[in-house]
Amino acid sequence: MRISAPAVCCAGGCGSGSSFFLGGSTISQIYGHTGGLKPSQQRRVAKLYERRVAPQQIVTPELARQLAELSHETRRQIGVLVDRKGRVEYVIVGDAHRIELPDFRRMRTSPERFRGLRCIHTHLHAEPLTQDDLTDLALLRLDLMAAIVVDGQTGLPTVVYAAHLLPATAHQLREAHRSPYVFLEPRPPSQLNLDFLALISSLEEEMARNRRAARQAGTEERAILIGVTTGPLSEAEESMAELRELAASANIAVLDCVIQRRSAIDPHTVLGRGKLEEVLIRAMQLGADLIIFDRELQPAQVRSISEATDLKVIDRAQLILDIFAQRAQSREGKIQVELAQLRYRLPRLVVGQDSAFSRLAGGIGGRGPGETKLETDRRRVRDRINRLEREIELLRERRQERRKQRIRRHRPIVSLVGYTNAGKSTLLNALTASDVHVERRMFATLDPTARRLRLPREREVIINDTVGFIRDLPPDLIAAFRATLEEIRDSDLLLHVVDVSDEGWPRRFEAVERILRELGFATIPRLTVFNKTDLVDPASIAAAERQIEACGVRAHVFVSAIDRKTLDPLLARLDEALAHEDSLCGQPDWSAAELAAMRKI
Numbered sequence: 001m002r003i004s005a006p007a008v009c010c011a012g013g014c015g016s017g018s019s020f021f022l023g024g025s026t027i028s029q030i031y032g033h034t035g036g037l038k039p040s041q042q043r044r045v046a047k048l049y050e051r052r053v054a055p056q057q058i059v060t061p062e063l064a065r066q067l068a069e070l071s072h073e074t075r076r077q078i079g080v081l082v083d084r085k086g087r088v089e090y091v092i093v094g095d096a097h098r099i100e101l102p103d104f105r106r107m108r109t110s111p112e113r114f115r116g117l118r119c120i121h122t123h124l125h126a127e128p129l130t131q132d133d134l135t136d137l138a139l140l141r142l143d144l145m146a147a148i149v150v151d152g153q154t155g156l157p158t159v160v161y162a163a164h165l166l167p168a169t170a171h172q173l174r175e176a177h178r179s180p181y182v183f184l185e186p187r188p189p190s191q192l193n194l195d196f197l198a199l200i201s202s203l204e205e206e207m208a209r210n211r212r213a214a215r216q217a218g219t220e221e222r223a224i225l226i227g228v229t230t231g232p233l234s235e236a237e238e239s240m241a242e243l244r245e246l247a248a249s250a251n252i253a254v255l256d257c258v259i260q261r262r263s264a265i266d267p268h269t270v271l272g273r274g275k276l277e278e279v280l281i282r283a284m285q286l287g288a289d290l291i292i293f294d295r296e297l298q299p300a301q302v303r304s305i306s307e308a309t310d311l312k313v314i315d316r317a318q319l320i321l322d323i324f325a326q327r328a329q330s331r332e333g334k335i336q337v338e339l340a341q342l343r344y345r346l347p348r349l350v351v352g353q354d355s356a357f358s359r360l361a362g363g364i365g366g367r368g369p370g371e372t373k374l375e376t377d378r379r380r381v382r383d384r385i386n387r388l389e390r391e392i393e394l395l396r397e398r399r400q401e402r403r404k405q406r407i408r409r410h411r412p413i414v415s416l417v418g419y420t421n422a423g424k425s426t427l428l429n430a431l432t433a434s435d436v437h438v439e440r441r442m443f444a445t446l447d448p449t450a451r452r453l454r455l456p457r458e459r460e461v462i463i464n465d466t467v468g469f470i471r472d473l474p475p476d477l478i479a480a481f482r483a484t485l486e487e488i489r490d491s492d493l494l495l496h497v498v499d500v501s502d503e504g505w506p507r508r509f510e511a512v513e514r515i516l517r518e519l520g521f522a523t524i525p526r527l528t529v530f531n532k533t534d535l536v537d538p539a540s541i542a543a544a545e546r547q548i549e550a551c552g553v554r555a556h557v558f559v560s561a562i563d564r565k566t567l568d569p570l571l572a573r574l575d576e577a578l579a580h581e582d583s584l585c586g587q588p589d590w591s592a593a594e595l596a597a598m599r600k601i
């Protein structure tokens, strides 16, 4: 069995389905391959809509017999989808080997429930459930998949093969390679004495229990993270660890991480098709709400992956944008984030996916517009982008005015820059006895804060806290935050704060230097401030010192922002640097080749 594209059926049996009037006014649509059926056969197939099954039963012997007889006669598989009340909701005709289920994934179900439909269909060659049957069971989250074997001689049903899904926790999946399916013992239709309703409610209870257990305090959504790489596995793992941190910062519980190494990225599905199906089945078993890819997805890729699942699919850039959206406080911050989100999402608006607006209103989530709404949505997004750009331009001019005044007062400006979470705000607080918001999460700071700092030699400087950087910062975000980042441009000195307790610091250092270069700030003198020395042993500090000096960075200092005593050398260095700005010119303006060399350390 395979899931078909959203079913569009024409009346009268054109090969892709047909419609019938049964019992007066109701239209009963037969889905699938109806071409070539005699009108009398079509009528009998349509009559299947009138059958009822007791809710506790999987299938009645009568319905099984009718399905078998019709299949035998037409040499085609015939199937019905039955709801929890025992009503036949869909009738589908296939060919001798398969039938295609209508695609109803757009109708979302709660992640704590199955679809509320079981599929009962016939098999003409005595075959048990096929891999396609099982994949449909999982991807459509059906209550149950059953295949009635039709006797080739008599046309009567012999046995019923049936399977249902088994919810699991991430722990169970890791420990026991638990199969997602439970197969019932094959039995003749009259001996299927299982209370179907009781079974399905106990499975749904288990699913809800697992979800509650996976819900960590304060988390709102549950995700599976996917990394696909053509490079070294170690880099993919490091990047995945960062994606985990980002997810935590966005209040998302991570249920599982999957990394696949491939010789090439699949242009349609990113992962291989088989692997993608496996991930989707896993997501269903674990009760995930969304899948997050650790790379940028092209609009077409989002579309084709979304078509294979009713889970939400986002990429790393979108996750970062979501965090920014959750954090933005000031009017300017909010406008900048909204602009970045809209620019990012415009080419990615997909029919049936959440609209640009519902997402902004509701954070990560929601399903949205149909085809007709899409064009209106695109136009509205473009209009809004134009409005926001004008607003940002005004704010930018105001900012420039303020900066000019500051420069007129001749106070040197020092800006803290660095990777997110490096400790910039903590350092600002320690240096100026302020209480700027500090958090273990990434992107705690979005709005720049300026404070006055008095240096030992009575010199007063302005010190700026800025938004943290991250590897592969989404370009839309950089563009939108240009106004904020311009604050950095007028700095007399940059303090590049590096978290030395993070083993991956050289790569993070490199990412920040690269962004500074791209923003045109590489010529501003820089002092590298290794922070969090309280978390590492002296040997690691010495090793870091050797590494950085090997790269020609002489201007560096080691501190622990949570221990004021360690800040004196930094203050002295600042004083000295601002007294003779030339003393910092030893900081190289990194070329691409130097950055590559840095990376190999």
Ligand SMILES: Nc1nc2c(ncn2[C@@H]2O[C@H](COP(=O)(O)OP(=O)(O)OP(=O)(O)O)[C@@H](O)[C@H]2O)c(=O)[nH]1
Residues within 6 Å of the ligand: 418, 419, 420, 421, 422, 423, 424, 425, 426, 427, 437, 438, 439, 440, 441, 442, 443, 444, 445, 446, 466, 467, 468, 469, 531, 532, 533, 534, 535, 559, 560, 561, 562, 563
């Ligand atoms: N142990 C230790 N923790 C530190 C130190 N400096 C900062 N932290 C912690 O590191 C985390 C991040 O600190 P922040 O000051 O928010 O980092 P940031 O660079 O401003 O981060 P963003 O604003 O997100 O870019 C917080 O939990 C701090 O308490 C330090 O020297 N030692």
Ligand SMILES: [Mg+2]
Residues within 6 Å of the ligand: 424, 425, 426, 437, 438, 444, 445, 465, 466
């Ligand atoms: Mg901060």
